[in-house]
Amino acid sequence: MSINEKTHWREKELSYDQVIDKYPDIPPILALKIDVSRRGIAYTDAAFAKVDPNKHHVEPFNYMIGHGKQISPIGLFLRDGSVICQGHQEVYDWTYRDPYILDVVDDKLVIVDNDRIFEEAKFWEKPDFYDKYTSNGTPMREIASARPQRLTIAxxxxxxxxxxPKEGCKYCALFSAHRSADDEGDIRDDKWFDDVTETVNEALKQKGRYASFHMTAGSTLSGEEIFDDEVDLYIKTLKAAEKVIDAKKFPVKLVASAFSKKQLQRMYEETAITTYTTDLEVLNKNLFGWVCPGKNRLVGYDEWKHRLYDAVEIFGRGNVDCGIVGGVETAQPNGFEDEQEALNNVLTEAEEIASHGVSFADCVWNTLPGAIFMKQKTPSLEYYVQLALGLAEVRRKNGLYIYTDDYRRCGNHPNTDLARID
Ligand code: SF4
Incomplete structure (x- = not known):
């Protein structure tokens, strides 16, 4: 990419101010959150100096990617209580747009762009269980992680x-340190499940912190039927957590592979979960084949959709979500070149899927190191704002809610953040 192209991106798309003028239904603070998610945020030395590992939630930098040694906070609070689920992001020579800056002015952390202060921010607080150990000697921070409002186990x-090779999803940077065929990933033996029980027990001693429980993992394809072993692993993990939770059902956000009806029935009957999420990622059959080749070869777009509909029969309308990576439909060379055409395509397909009782959780596509698409150019802020507003409208029209994925329990999806102003 030429220096010229890089420095002139601002002239080619509507600015933040122009977008909020043009779309009065988008709260300005949400438009900022979308733009920070799209462009990333880089911390100044002054911002890093404000990090207190005894008080703030820090992880090794790029912790979801699985490598890197420097620590960074993993998220920010905004004034309205909404969250930005991102830590410090490095700038690479291929980065198309410069990121926002997290700086310190008048002793306060602020989000800055082009020398303008946009918002005050705060780092997430460290969970109380983070420095503790299980009776097996395992650091509890290796068993669970947290957002300000939910407990996560992977x-x-x-x-x-x-x-x-190359059959993973092309935008994905998750777990990229564990991609070689002979790396089996972490071992989950009886000791690990005991560690889960103890960690959940300890986490719940922090009164008022957690509104929901979240589980997600990479896909496990093995078993008599594809994903059988993944289902077994989730059931065992949930049972280990349930030992210390006195409720038959409780809010669990499970983001998993597209399970068959038999597998979904097991999840519903054998565990406490009430909702289920499985991600089509890109709402276009042809692009799904290109962007998610493994999912396409082993399950396929139409079958993935049918499994979402099967899940609605078990969990009920509005209790099944489909995650999408908003914007990835514009990846080149096969994606839409025209943003309006992309938007029309996504919203038409979303309307059809939502009519079956499925809600959407829209993530903002950001190009991260470790992803095949790391050097791509993401769409404009205007596109992401239109997508969030359009998906929120699809949900309202179909009478769906988004309980475990809303701004309070998840906080990572612009369209579900809008549910708070329904
Ligand atoms: S299913 Fe796709 S998005 Fe999910 S972890 Fe695997 S490669 Fe990444």
Missing amino acids: PATKCHFWDV
């Missing part, structure tokens, strides 16, 4: 769609 740190 039972598998390898996604087996990568077992066939």
Whole structure:
């Protein structure tokens, strides 16, 4: 990319101010959150100097990617209580747009762009359980992580769609340190499940912090039927957590592979979960084949959709979500070149899927190191704002809610953040 192209991106798209003038239904603070998610945020030395690892939630930099030694906070609070689920982001020579800056002015952390202060921010607080150890001697921070409002366990740190080279999803940087075929990922033996029980027990001693429980992992393809072993792992993990939770059902956000009806029935009957999420990622059959080749080869777009509809029969309308990577439909060379055409395509397909009782959780596509698409150019802020507003309208029209994925329990989806102003 030429220096010229890089420095002139601002002239080619509507600015933040122009977008909020043109779309009065988007709260300005949400437009900022979308733009920070799209462009990333880089911390100044002064911002890093404000980090107190005894008080703030820090992880090794790029912790979801699985490498890197420097620590960074992993998220920010904004004034309205909404969250930005991002830590410090490095700038690479291929980065198309310069990121926002997290700086310190008058002793306060502020989000800055082009020398203008946009918002005050705060780092997330460290969970109370983070410095503790299980009776097996395992650091509890290796068993669970947290957002300000939910507890997360990732039972598998390898996604087996990568077992066939390049069959993982092209935008994905998750668990990229565990992609070689002979790396089985972490071992989950009885000791690990005991650690889960103790960690959940300890986490729940922090009164008022957690509104929901979250589980996600890379896909496990093995078993008599594809994903059988993944289902077993989730059931065992949830049962380990349930030992210390006195409720038959409780808010669990499970983001998992597209399970068959038999597998979904097991999840529903054998565990406390009430909602289920499985991600089509890109709402276009042809692009799904290109962007998610492993999912396409082993399950396929139409079958993935049918499994979402099967899940609605078990969990009920509005209790099944489909995650999408908003914007990835414009990736080149096969994606839409025209943003309006892309938007029309996504919203038409979303309307059809939502009519079956499925809600959407829209993530903002950002190009991260470790992803095949790391050097791509993401769409404009205007596109992401239109997508969030359009998906929120699709949900309202179909009478769906978004309980475990809303701004309070998840906080990572612009369209579900809008549910708070319904
Ligand atoms: S299914 Fe796709 S998005 Fe999910 S971890 Fe695997 S490669 Fe990444």
